Amino acid sequence: MTNENQPTPEKTALGARDKNRIVAADDVRVDTWDACVDFPIFDAKTRSFKKSVLGRAGGVIGASDSGVAMVEALRNIDLHLEHGDRVGLVGHNGAGKSTLLRLLSGIYEPTRGACRVRGRVAPVFDLGVGMDPEISGFENIVIRGMFLGMSRKEMLAKTDDIAEFTELGAHLEMPLRTYSTGMRVRLALGVVTSIDPEILILDEGIGAVDADFMRKARIRLQALVERSGILVFASHSNEFLAQLCDRALWIDKGEIKMEGGIEEVVGAYEGPDAAAQVRKVLARMEAEE
Numbered sequence: 710m711t712n713e714n715q716p717t718p719e720k721t722a723l724g725a726r727d728k729n730r731i732v733a734a735d736d737v738r739v740d741t742w743d744a745c746v747d748f749p750i751f752d753a754k755t756r757s758f759k760k761s762v763l764g765r766a767g768g769v770i771g772a773s774d775s776g777v778a779m780v781e782a783l784r785n786i787d788l789h790l791e792h793g794d795r796v797g798l799v800g801h802n803g804a805g806k807s808t809l810l811r812l813l814s815g816i817y818e819p820t821r822g823a824c825r826v827r828g829r830v831a832p833v834f835d836l837g838v839g840m841d842p843e844i845s846g847f848e849n850i851v852i853r854g855m856f857l858g859m860s861r862k863e864m865l866a867k868t869d870d871i872a873e874f875t876e877l878g879a880h881l882e883m884p885l886r887t888y889s890t891g892m893r894v895r896l897a898l899g900v901v902t903s904i905d906p907e908i909l910i911l912d913e914g915i916g917a918v919d920a921d922f923m924r925k926a927r928i929r930l931q932a933l934v935e936r937s938g939i940l941v942f943a944s945h946s947n948e949f950l951a952q953l954c955d956r957a958l959w960i961d962k963g964e965i966k967m968e969g970g971i972e973e974v975v976g977a978y979e980g981p982d983a984a985a986q987v988r989k990v991l992a993r994m995e996a997e998e
């Protein structure tokens with residue numbers, strides 16, 4: 710992570726969201742400067758929010774000048790990532806992790822401040838998004854891949870490999886609606902881990918598959934992360950974070966509370982037992998290399 714100066718008005722005016730353009734590795738970057746995201750809640754049944762209200766979980770609730778309730782989901786986020794950065798996000802429920810991922814994916818614009826993303830972004834928030842229950846597994850492989858920024862031709866070339874990985878055999882000819890939850894996750898993981906993104910934005914949502922398959926999926930997930938330029942990954946699993954990321958950000962009430970190595974940040978956020986777990990995973994990975 711390196712700092713880059715605040716963008717000049719000219720740079721910001723260009724918009725500079727080149728997420729569908731393939732850029733040289735050195736140019737793949739994510740920058741935010743004091744970025745804030747607020748959600749106005751017009752139908753909130755509130756007593757008046759004269760003061761900002763703070764719970765342990767969730768963003769800060771306040772009110773706009775006109776009295777509309779407002780959740781401050783992100784505040785003053787200054788983040789500068791370049792090719793090779795693999796960053797994990799930790800924090801309580803409602804801390805702002807998903808909102809930050811959506812900001813970096815271009816789904817949300819900052820309410821204040823600026824955000825600039827250079828590179829092709831693959832946002833993987835929900836494994837099931839972009840899947841059609843009425844078409845076959847094979848057809849879904851192509852559609853889901855296109856949804857993640859790949860071309861039809863690229864996906865057709867990957868179909869055999871994905872089919873083999875999923876171990877779904879003849880089921881791939883059947884409509885997706887006939888699949889169990891675990892079968893759907895296998896298919897979705899097969900597609901997601903086959904793509905070639907420059908910036909991979911990953912929200913944890915993986916779980917419904919058996920342990921053997923998850924072991925196999927992790928190897929593919931690690932390979933995916935290695936060929937992506939930048940990874941930003943929100944997770945409540947310290948094991949996953951240790952396996953995929955080399956740095957972490959602790960997000961708390963919409964702000965970056967701490968930034969550092971995984972062990973250091975997880976230790977500060979969750980305590981020494983969690984830090985020891987990270988150390989164990991790192992040692993195991995080193996032994997396996």
Ligand SMILES: Nc1ncnc2c1ncn2[C@@H]1O[C@H](COP(=O)(O)OP(=O)(O)OP(=O)(O)O)[C@@H](O)[C@H]1O
Pocket residue numbers: 748750766767768769780781782800801802803804805806807808809
């Ligand atoms: N669409 C929305 N409208 C209103 N408020 C929202 C919206 N999305 C998120 N928020 C609020 O923004 C804050 C941050 O939410 P976010 O989903 O980013 O948290 P998170 O860290 O990803 O939480 P979790 O670990 O539970 O997934 C919360 O207070 C949440 O209530």
